[in-house]
Amino acid sequence: MAKGIMYIDGQRVPFDGEKNVLAVIRKAGIDMPTFCYYSELSVYGACRMCVVEDEKGKIDASCSMEPRDGMVIRTNTARLLKHRRMILELMLSSHCRDCTTCEKSGNCRLQDLALRFGVRHVRFQDTRPVYEKDHSSPAIVRDPNKCILCGDCVRVCEEMQGMSILNFAHRGSDLVVCPAFDRKLSETNCISCGQCAAACPTGAITIRDEIGKAWRELYDPKKRVVFQIAPAVRVAVGEAFGLEPGVNAIDKLVSALKMMGADEVYDTNFGADLTVMEESEEFLERLKKGGPFPMFTSCCPAWVKYVEEERPHFLKNISTCKSPMEMFAAVLKDQYAKKDAEDGRTTYHIAIMPCTAKKMEAKRPEFRHDGKPDVDLVLTTQEIITMIKESGIRFAELEGESPEMPFGMGTGAAVIFGTTGGVAEAVARRVVEDKSRNTLQAIQFSGIRGSETIRAVTLPVGDRALRIAVVHGLVNAQKLLDDIEAGREYFDLVEVMTCKTGCVGGAGQPYGLNPIKRQRAEGLYEADRTALIKRSERNPMVQRLLEGPIKGRTHELLHVHYQHPDKA
Incomplete structure (x- = not known):
């Protein structure tokens, strides 16, 4: 890596190792404006807002240098200021400017x-035509009239999720981002x-707003x-209020x-x-019967949806x-x-989640x-x-x-569900025969925790x-599935989280790059460290439920069988 x-x-x-001039500029404490630069994606260099001027007067985009x-460069000259203002004016000229009522206002x-x-x-x-909004998705809304063609959504979908649902279509002034053949997201x-x-x-792509329904x-x-609060929410919600x-x-x-009118509030940790x-x-049970392996976790609805649509032969493994x-x-x-029935009221259940895919999951017919x-509302x-803030x-x-x-009691094993590796670690704590403190620490330091995108432990x-x-x-x-299919890898249990870093990095969370997501994960691990009960089987409320009110009905209430939509 270059140094100098x-x-x-x-x-x-x-x-020392910064991948481009833009990173060095920000290291120097200068807030360089960008639209199309996303440090976790490939460099695109389209918006030209991050241009700098060298000692010879040449102007170039710092993200691609x-x-x-x-x-020797300058980031703020008369030429650069004029250049940036012109870019912004051109963007605004072809942009829907109903800013005060836009979901992204502020x-x-x-x-x-x-x-x-x-x-x-x-x-x-x-001079651009007015495009129809796409409300067809249960989770997100697409408004092409507010798109500035930065390409961030295209690269996220392709490079981080491997789906390539969105791409550029047409040319010149007709250029637009949309699904293939201008289809609806649904x-x-x-x-x-x-x-x-x-x-x-x-505001070109936003989360479906269901606040009005909640009020x-x-x-x-x-x-x-009645509310439930997911593990990852607790370590991110405070960011909007100075925590x-x-x-x-x-x-x-x-x-x-409670101040807003909730009757009861519970913890998804239960x-x-x-x-x-x-x-x-x-x-x-699968270990006794000899499979099918690997068994994939089913907590992430986006992952389940992917398998249904793209790899249905793996549904038996979920x-x-x-x-x-x-x-x-x-x-x-x-x-x-x-x-x-006794008090004549109807229970309306709202789940607070870090994940937009939970909106889709709640609407699935299997969960009715x-x-x-x-779940009435996510x-x-x-x-x-x-x-x-409205309140x-x-x-x-x-x-x-x-x-x-x-339903407010949860263990340390439950709270770490909110970060990558948490589900696998919680299950490992349950299935290992030695329940000593040393064993729990051995699991923790086995490599099951970490930021590597694919981790394997024995x-x-x-x-x-x-x-x-x-x-x-x-x-x-997808890469791991390819290796499993090709016989290059074998696993008994695989935890999959669609979003990088797990639920702490869900799209419903306040915006934050990897360092912030890691802080959230550390907050969950701290909650685990201070939890009085570390293992799920020690939760007395869970044991009481399983041995009492729902005994004999666990499969009916707690399990589901997924199948390819064409066969549903």
């Missing part, structure tokens, strides 16, 4: 940069992961509104929800412990366990049926009973943040309140050495 000294705006800046020892990079560079007047007429194999919405700098139910006296990433704010979130119990039993959200919801609706969904972390609640100043019993269970794989980022899962 650059001179940026007269400042002497050392560099390699740093060289002795290089969080739009085009809006921010237009304000920063003083673009107050647009001299050019918009007509494609989109898995609703939402990473395109997370990367989009404008209507909270205001309805005939409804008992550091990774701070566990679940108690503050419970208080906020559902995660149920998942560990059922998934580990299924895994042990665990029959419902996700923690759906397990919890099925139990809740089952246990509250009598309560609803008597024609009604087990709100992302971003949506609940908006609701808290005027000073979140950071709130006194905490714990989730309610009996753990002893009885007289057998289990091969376990952990993979995050769907494009990496």
Whole structure:
């Protein structure tokens, strides 16, 4: 990797391994504007906002320049300022400018940069046609009228998820980003992961907003509104209110929800412990019967959707366990049926999730009973943040309140579900025969944790050495599947998370790059370290449920069998 000294705006800046001049500029403390640069993707170099001027007056995009020892550049000259203002004006001229009512208002990079560079007047007429919005997806909304053609969504879908649902179509002034043949998202194999919405700098792709539905139910006296809070939400929600990433704010979130009108607030960790119990039993049963292997985890709905659409021959390998959200919801609706009949109210269940694909999962027919969904509504972390702000609640100043019993108790094994490797580690804690503290530490340091996109570990269970794989980022899962199919790899258990870093990096979370996601993951590991109970089988509330109210009905309530849509 290159090393040396650059001179940026007269400042002497050392560099060591930075992949481009843009990274060195930001290292120097300069906020260089960009639209199409996303550090976790390939360099595209289309927006030209990051241009710099060298000592000879040559202008070039810093994102596509390699740093060289002795290089002298300026980031802020009269020419560059004029250049950037012109780019912004041209973008705005072909951009829907209903900014005050846009879903991204206040969080739009085009809006921010237009304000920063003083673009107050647009001299050019918009000659582009008005495109129809695409509301067909259960998770995201696409509005081509707000697209600035940065290509971030195209590269995220291809490079991070390996799906290539979106691409550029047509040429010149007719250029547009859309699915092949201009189809609706619902007509494609989109898995609703939402990473395109997370990367989009404008309102061209946004998360489906269902805040209005939530408020209507909270205001309805005939409804008992019950929330569940996913593990990853607690370590990200506080970021919008001045707390550091990774701070566990679940108690503050419970208080906020109660102030907003929630009747009861529970913890999805309870559902995660149920998942560990059922998934580990299924895994042990497969070990006895000799397969089918590998057994894939089923917590991630985008992953399940991918297998259904693209690799249906692997459906037999996916665990029959419902996700923690759906397990919890099925139990809740089952246990509250009598309560609803007695007091004449209807339980309305809202799940707060880090993931846009959970919106899709909640609408699946498999998760309905008597024609009604087990999860009535899914709100992302971003949506609940908006609701808290709408309520005027000073979140950071709130006194905490714990989730309610009996569904408010979760173990350390449950809380780490929110990060890559957490599900596999929780199951490993359950199936290993030696339950000593040393064994739990050995699992922790086996390599099951980490940021590598594909990790493989071997753990002893009885007289057998289990091969376990952990993979995050769907494009990496595809590579692993190819190796398994080709016989190059063998595993007994594989955990798959569609989003990189797992649920802490879900598209419904506040925007953050890998360092922030790692802080969130560390917050979950800290919650595990301080948890009084480390293993799911030690959760007394889960044991009481399994041995009491749902005994003999666990398969009906907690399991599901997926099949290819054409055969459904």
